[in-house]
Amino acid sequence: MTAITAPEPTLDLTPRGAIATTQRPARASALSTSLTFSWRALLKIKHVPEQLGDVVGIPIIFTLLFTYLFGGALAGSTGHYLQFLLPGSLVMAVLMVSMYAGVGLNTDVTKGVFDRFRTLPIWRPSMIVGALLGDACRYLIASALVLALGIAMGYRPAGGAFGVLSAVALLLVFAFGLGWLWSTLGLLMRTPSALMNMAMLVLFPLTFASNVFVDPRTLPGWLHGFVDSNPITHLVTADRALMDGTATTAQISWVLIASAALTAVFAPLTMRIFRNKQ
Secondary structure, X not given: OOOOOOOOOOOOOXXXXXXXXXXXXXXXXXXXXXXXXXXXXXXXXXXXXXXHHHHHHHHHHXXXXXXXXXXXXXXXXXXXXXXXXXXXXXXXXXXXXXXHHHHHHHHHHHHOHHHXXXXXXXXXXXXXXXXXXXXXXXXXXXXXXXXXXXXXXXXXXOOXXXXXXXXXXXXXXXXXXXXXXXXXXXXXXXXXXXXXXHXXXXXXXXXHOOOOOOOHHHOOHHHHHHHHHOHHHHHHHHHHHHHHOOOOHHHHHHHHHHHHHHHHHHHHHHHHHHHHOO
């Protein structure tokens, strides 16, 4: 009886057959690629933790200096002034950390990593969205350091843990919207140092000309109008009220609207520059 043997497989000797010998894997989803870039942002913090030194150290130094040097003169006692100052220091710390969203993007552009990512078959915005989501870890680290320092110095939030967590969550939402502004500048600036200088020129005047350190009612009339319209003033007011347990819907809504406006303006602008970047 003759044995039946299976026919030998035929080889495809065409160029296509030589390259595509297996089935192509499914394309990664937008969520998957965004989370991957978020993890990449976290790895940067792990390998270069000193990058948080200046942006976290400055608000901590300001908290200590303003509390113990000026607290007695401004509020009668350091304890009373700390209750007023700490929510503002929290906002200041996170907003300064937010600039790294643009710094990291600009670094990728200058090193050529940006061009490599653009060749990948992924959802294009995931590179930026993932970096912004990953930066939320930076914001949480900065928030935890400032809050731990404040509690060690005697700060006691009347709103309790829920008020503090709500204030941090609202701050993260605003920082995410502001991160789109830094991403836009990150694609436009030539070097990371130029972007950091620009961010400092924007953040320092807005921070000091707000209600972070003093009550706006003590300011001159010509400056009072600017402070009242300053978005950081509204953010600090909402965070301070949440941590005190006295927040109103209007205070929170203003910050949410401002965050949505920042995202609506600068997210499309960032992506347009991203697509046209040579």
